[in-house]
Amino acid sequence: MSLAQPPKANTLHDVAQVAGVSFMTVSRALNTPERVSPATLEKVRQAVAATGYIPNLLAGGLKSRRSMTVVGLVPIISVPQFLPTVRALTEALDEQGYQLILGQMGYDHAREDKLITTMMARRPDGFVVIGKLSSAAARRQLRAVGVPVVETWDLMPDPVDMVVGFSHEQVGRAVAEHLLARGLTRLAVATGDDDRAQSRLAGFLERVGHAVPTVVNPAPSSLAHGRQALAGLLAQEPRLQAVYCSSDALAQGVMVEAAARGLRIPQDLAVCGFGDADFAEHLFPSLTSVRVEGALIGRQAAQMLLDRCGGKRPPETRVDVGFRVVARQSTAA
Amino acid sequence: MSLAQPPKANTLHDVAQVAGVSFMTVSRALNTPERVSPATLEKVRQAVAATGYIPNLLAGGLKSRRSMTVVGLVPIISVPQFLPTVRALTEALDEQGYQLILGQMGYDHAREDKLITTMMARRPDGFVVIGKLSSAAARRQLRAVGVPVVETWDLMPDPVDMVVGFSHEQVGRAVAEHLLARGLTRLAVATGDDDRAQSRLAGFLERVGHAVPTVVNPAPSSLAHGRQALAGLLAQEPRLQAVYCSSDALAQGVMVEAAARGLRIPQDLAVCGFGDADFAEHLFPSLTSVRVEGALIGRQAAQMLLDRCGGKRPPETRVDVGFRVVARQSTAA
DNA sequence: CTGTTAGCGCTTTCAG
DNA sequence: CTGAAAGCGCTAACAG
Numbered sequence: 001m002s003l004a005q006p007p008k009a010n011t012l013h014d015v016a017q018v019a020g021v022s023f024m025t026v027s028r029a030l031n032t033p034e035r036v037s038p039a040t041l042e043k044v045r046q047a048v049a050a051t052g053y054i055p056n057l058l059a060g061g062l063k064s065r066r067s068m069t070v071v072g073l074v075p076i077i078s079v080p081q082f083l084p085t086v087r088a089l090t091e092a093l094d095e096q097g098y099q100l101i102l103g104q105m106g107y108d109h110a111r112e113d114k115l116i117t118t119m120m121a122r123r124p125d126g127f128v129v130i131g132k133l134s135s136a137a138a139r140r141q142l143r144a145v146g147v148p149v150v151e152t153w154d155l156m157p158d159p160v161d162m163v164v165g166f167s168h169e170q171v172g173r174a175v176a177e178h179l180l181a182r183g184l185t186r187l188a189v190a191t192g193d194d195d196r197a198q199s200r201l202a203g204f205l206e207r208v209g210h211a212v213p214t215v216v217n218p219a220p221s222s223l224a225h226g227r228q229a230l231a232g233l234l235a236q237e238p239r240l241q242a243v244y245c246s247s248d249a250l251a252q253g254v255m256v257e258a259a260a261r262g263l264r265i266p267q268d269l270a271v272c273g274f275g276d277a278d279f280a281e282h283l284f285p286s287l288t289s290v291r292v293e294g295a296l297i298g299r300q301a302a303q304m305l306l307d308r309c310g311g312k313r314p315p316e317t318r319v320d321v322g323f324r325v326v327a328r329q330s331t332a333a
Numbered sequence: 334m335s336l337a338q339p340p341k342a343n344t345l346h347d348v349a350q351v352a353g354v355s356f357m358t359v360s361r362a363l364n365t366p367e368r369v370s371p372a373t374l375e376k377v378r379q380a381v382a383a384t385g386y387i388p389n390l391l392a393g394g395l396k397s398r399r400s401m402t403v404v405g406l407v408p409i410i411s412v413p414q415f416l417p418t419v420r421a422l423t424e425a426l427d428e429q430g431y432q433l434i435l436g437q438m439g440y441d442h443a444r445e446d447k448l449i450t451t452m453m454a455r456r457p458d459g460f461v462v463i464g465k466l467s468s469a470a471a472r473r474q475l476r477a478v479g480v481p482v483v484e485t486w487d488l489m490p491d492p493v494d495m496v497v498g499f500s501h502e503q504v505g506r507a508v509a510e511h512l513l514a515r516g517l518t519r520l521a522v523a524t525g526d527d528d529r530a531q532s533r534l535a536g537f538l539e540r541v542g543h544a545v546p547t548v549v550n551p552a553p554s555s556l557a558h559g560r561q562a563l564a565g566l567l568a569q570e571p572r573l574q575a576v577y578c579s580s581d582a583l584a585q586g587v588m589v590e591a592a593a594r595g596l597r598i599p600q601d602l603a604v605c606g607f608g609d610a611d612f613a614e615h616l617f618p619s620l621t622s623v624r625v626e627g628a629l630i631g632r633q634a635a636q637m638l639l640d641r642c643g644g645k646r647p648p649e650t651r652v653d654v655g656f657r658v659v660a661r662q663s664t665a666a
Numbered sequence: 667c668t669g670t671t672a673g674c675g676c677t678t679t680c681a682g
Numbered sequence: 683c684t685g686a687a688a689g690c691g692c693t694a695a696c697a698g
Binding site: 009052054055056057058059061062067069072076077078080083084086087090091094097099100101102103104117118119120121122123141144145222223224227249252253256257259260278279281282283284 | 342385387388389390391392394395400402405409410411413416417419420423424427430432433434435436437450451452453454455456474477478555556557560582585586589590592593611612614615616617
């Protein structure tokens with residue numbers, strides 16, 4: 001071969017030699033310092049500093065069966081919607097010494113089985129999934145292994161293990177209610193084609209009580225989709241009064257297209273988004289949306305996972321974080 | 334203790350037993366199938382399927398010193414700017430059997446040392462950093478260990494190891510040139526306070542040749558910051574002709590604030606962003622911005638890293654992916 | 667409180 | 683082409 005193996009890093013043995021104790025004592029000094037005498041502890045501390053020792057978690061994990069990693073499965077990372085969750089999750093895990101291994105499932109459900117098998121090879125201590133696991137094989141596999149799993153951003157009736165989310169159907173109903181309460185009756189929907197958006201649509205239609213003009217675009221939805229959607233919806237129903245959009249990006253697109261057509265919001269057209277992105281309240285006019293505590297979902301998921309990893313009290317297995325319709329100018333009466 | 338250890342998964346031994354060969358042969362069948370007879374290969378294949386065997390990469394990595402992981406360090410994951418890079422990086426690594434471990438450094442440079450030490454404990458085969466490593470200690474440590482490092486989104490003169498990015502000063506100059514060429518002279522800047530944005534600002538001012546009204550806001554910048562910024566800039570110079578913004582989110586905020594004040598774009602105020610977010614070309618009016626191939630950066634970084642991991646040809650050590658000012662309506666003459 | 671003894675599951679190396 | 687031996691660096695269990 002050409003190159004030598006990567007250089008060997010210092011090990012517990014090296015530190016032990018410098019400190020003049022057994023390597024096992026060094027291990028204890030690092031992991032359970034309360035079981036080591038203060039004098040020894042100090043010697044070890046200095047030896048660690050002198051050698052620049054960094055533990056090898058691969059080795060530790062092999063023996064202890066705790067890799068101190070959690071796999072995070074997202075549809076694709078470039079969807080802003082879920083970033084607060086990923087961020088909070090990563091931070092919460094990091095605080096406890098766990099790291100996040102990122103996996104992208106794509107919206108087509110195709111990679112799911114392969115990805116989970118790949119990830120299992122890393123022997124993670126848990127899985128956090130944005131959305132639900134849709135592959136029966138994957139669900140079976142995870143259950144069989146008994147690894148903790150938190151599905152998020154939804155409240156499916158039959159989670160693999162734990163779940164923290166909210167009811168998308170309720171969101172749909174609440175949005176419909178919000179619009180109807182303002183006397184808006186000629187409604188329409190611009191929505192992504194993912195499961196959650198479809199659930200919201202179902203709830204929306206249930207509350208409205210009849211079909212409405214609808215444009216469905218492939219997830220992840222974008223501002224461009226929103227512009228196209230409004231064009232399509234106006235073609236179906238020129239006298240449209242309000243549009244519910246399955247994301248704030250979509251809603252923004254609708255607002256842009258409305259502006260381009262000289263339609264005033266909310267006088268000529270009311271708009272409601274979903275997700276309450278950071279920009280929603282700062283648009284002009286400000287955008288009515290549905291606030292979801294994405295960061296809370298991430299923190300909660302981390303805690304549920306770590307509780308279970310620690311073998312602590314049986315953690316909550318199903319957490320509803322709720323949501324809130326935030327009324328702003330775009331749907332003002 | 335309360336709970337038993339997690340259940341033991343199948344090992345090479347289990348598969349070997351079923352297949353009626355030695356465990357070493359199974360290992361070869363999986364890793365170097367060309368060195369195993371077709372008949373044996375088939376037996377092993379069936380045994381793997383029957384047992385549902387999933388390799389243990391922790392064990393493999395311990396001996397081989399190749400963990401098949403790469404650490405990705407981002408400022409914070411919730412900045413949309415870098416997502417195409419993270420996405421492409423994750424995908425490119427996954428294709429080669431590598432997974433991405435995510436680390437968030439924050440914009441304050443404080444966590445850098447601690448984070449890198451934490452990550453080193455996982456013995457990654459490489460690091461990809463969005464931005465530059467600023468801690469001298471961290472840089473020294475990484476160099477000492479000899480682990481491949483790719484810094485991205487910038488072209489610093491003294492990278493730790495490899496670098497793929499572009500010149501932010503050149504971007505600043507190009508944007509200034511673009512605005513000046515349109516006869517706009519009363520310019521202003523709304524910018525984030527991160528290193529890269531500051532470099533662009535420096536290039537911008539160099540080309541302009543004199544100071545201009547400037548509002549600096551803490552990264553990551555948002556639409557809300559953009560609105561505030563325009564308000565602040567107009568207070569400094571009511572007859573403003575053009576604003577360069579260090580991100581498209583900021584630029585969008587400037588556009589929103591302009592709309593709220595009844596200013597027409599570009600007639601009353603020209604606006605230029607940076608990053609060419611997906612929404613830039615679909616705004617109304619469409620937003621002039623600076624296109625950077627974020628996904629290319631991710632793919633290129635992955636390739637450089639894996640080339641080096643494979644001990645292949647000395648890979649490129651410095652790649653300039655360039656950029657392009659995309660002129661749109663927001664700066665039309 | 668400290669040390670010794672066994673591996674964790676795999677890859678490397680060396681023999682057949 | 684296949685097998686046996688050794689050990690990666692650490693933790694768990696048991697001894698002192």
